[in-house]
Amino acid sequence: MSKPNTRTLVIKGGMIISGSSQRAADVAIVNGVITEVGPDLRGDDMLDASGCVVCSGFVDLHTHLREPGREDTETIETGSRAGALGGYTALVAMPNTDPAQDSVAVVEFVREQGRRAGLVDVVPSGCITIGRLGTALSPMAELAKAGVRLFTDDGNGVQDPVLMRRAMEYSRGLGVTMAQHCEVTSLTVGAAMNECCSSSDMGVPGWPALAEELMVSRDIELVRLTGAKVHFLHLSTARSVQLVRLAKADGLPVTAEVTPHHLSLTEEMLIGFDPVFKVNPPLRSMHDIRALKDGLRDGTIDAIATDHAPHARRDKELPLDQAPPGMLGLETALGVVLAELDMELHQIVALLSRNPAAIAGITKTHGCEIAPGSSANLCIFDPEINWQVDPGRLASKSINTPFVGRRLRGKVRHTVFRGDPVVIDGEAQR
């Protein structure tokens, strides 16, 4: 992957967004590091960024790469490619693989596969419990030593409050963060969508908002008790946002993320019984969407994370109650976010890049300021262009995107990973 490293790459004519400032300038990169930021730079290779924003590459706190175990739906390579096309230079790989990422061997395998693909930094997360079964803690210290910073049983939430308390206490000594998929499963048995008017009409068991809020509330109190750092995955309800807001006001070390689909799609999408729209937590109401957007604006929610979840076409053609939950997200994240959020670009960049980099513990190389000396992990995107997603042309191995037919705004033109342009003019280079 590394080429002879004396050539200078210049990103020309873009609008640099770095921190809260923005200026028109060129960026020069040598050997994976930014060497100069200024007007009229010269170099050996050029990327045209006219009309585009130049910012630090996006960091996804929540991607399912499906390898090992379900390579039929996605591999670390295809997922990395999808990420790069979506402007991501780092992906936190969720641990619900098979075997699960609850051992150093699996974690190192995932990291190595990511290195081999060479498109993004694949940052493996570790399980909180062995096999994500919720009964015994996984070897967190060993995993932390192997570089894991974020622990989660995602796919599941840790149901037992005692076990969660232990995990939090144990994590305090390691300087790592617990990330929780908040779902009290006894309240969501058989549920395929939000519990609401539509689910009553459709005769489909629903997921009450309470199932999420109870665990958010519980974990906030456990944080208060233990002082551990907790990150809430994919918040979806108004009350969850409010709980986190109050927790932050109390100075508790909690962070939160929201997905693009929870910012744009409502429970009515399930009325046609299409399992493409089935996801955990489920799509909710306009009221929840408004509250989530408010949470992004006032800093209650720190990051946007895709929860990119590829599924085989066969599985998404099962009846609604049997189909697995989850939607693709890497290639459409920017397009959905810019279409939905009425916020300043620098705020959006913070949500997609700087803040998640901090939560993932990779700020040395990602989410950095665009300044000489910083790692050259960059995203160059056109913020104005309107487009639609074609499932047949996605880089992901799967096609379960819920955004077909929806107008998206903003598209990645180039992505630079460690100084290497891995996406040029919307095409992956490897």
Added chain:
Amino acid sequence: MVATSVEVMSASDVRRAITRIAHEIVERNNGVDKLVIVGLQRGGTWIADALASVISLIETSPSVPVGAIDVSMHRDDIAMRPIVVGAISSIPCDVSGSTVVLVDDVLFTGRTVRAAMEGINNYGRPRAVQLAVLVDRGHRELPIRPDYVGKNLPTQLSDEVIVSSDGVKVTSSNHQ
């Protein structure tokens, strides 16, 4: 294109034809024993009632049962055009062993009568089936022939024949 309408039977002509047919039916069948009159929905039902009424004046007893049959579900062109259902059939008695006289206003291709005969088979096995029509306008497509005819009326295929108790009119469209 000009449409011309000609009255070929007046109200009294119709009345007399029905009376004559009623007598012919009684004569041909040697009385009214085991006779059932069945009008085809919708054009034949009033004629069936009228026939039964005249017959009851000729032979006072036993009274002749009158029924009606909706042929829409027995047509042979079902795949080609949608079925519009008529009124519901009602056959008042067991037709097995009876002589059924089917009654319709106009006999044309013969397909409606064929459908009616098939429909009657649903109700039993008549000893015989006879056909009485007020007007036979020709252009048969099936080997069906009437036993009793009010009037033989040669027509063009494109003509329209309208029958009621007020008379029979033929409307032709002549191309200029």
Added chain:
Amino acid sequence: MKHLRSIQELGPEGLERILKLTKHMAEINTRPVPKVPALRGRTVVSLFLEDSTRTRLSFETAARRLSADTLTFSVSTSSLNKGESLRDTVETISDMGVDAFVVRHKSAGVPWQMSAWTSASIVNAGDGAHQHPTQALVDCYTVREAFGRNRFDGLRLTIVGDIKHSRVARSNIEAFSMLGADITLVAPKTLLPHDIEHWPVTVNYRLDDVIEATDVLYMLRLQSERMSQGHVPTLREYGEQYGLTHARVKCLSPNSVVMHPGPMNRGVEMQIDPQDLTNSLIHRQVANGVAVRMAVLFDLLAGEQAPTQSSLASEVS
């Protein structure tokens, strides 16, 4: 009308049209030879992936009386057990040349998902807890027959039981309210769906409050699993509070009727033998089943609303 999947999709005009057609079919069923060639050459496939002998036979009889050819795939015989997907099954059967599927499945929504895999008409014979439109049509027809009226304005329908899990309830609420009935639901809160403020119904948690003021008492079956799932403390308590007991039968007004979609859980919601109920319409519900289903198949495949061969040909090309 291409499909019959829900009462709402059928609409008030469709509802009226099917109920009218049912009268024709009922007459055909009284003939010594109850068979007409209306659907000759058409193929109707029963895809019953949830067990139900009675409804399946009702549909097959209906198809045969209209001279359609029938094929049956049921849960025990189908290759779905061997790992073939539902989509594969539907597409394979469709390739054989099928005009209509009659499908019953334990998952809601399957009749809608299937439309993506076949151009045949789809009749929903029950999808999970969602809809069972032909049952509602049978029930409306039966009530029309019993009360001698086409509109149900002022008629008080009370549905008792596990509304939450009942497709029959959902379809009947839509159908009876289209015809103007006043509908009351009686059940413990655990057996009512979560959000029904927008439903055209009144809710009461006590059957004894409403039983005297009801014209049609519609009992739903309570499955014994509801106890183990915690919806009701015991079946005995449920039967005492919500069952049709001898005492409650005495409270019914003389002109009221009792209905049940079957099968019954005797001793639970029905504590009196329906044979002993003078005002039970349960037999009529069963008897009317074939005629209603004939009307549905006829309307989809041969009636005025059905696509004809020529229009189908142009659709395909």
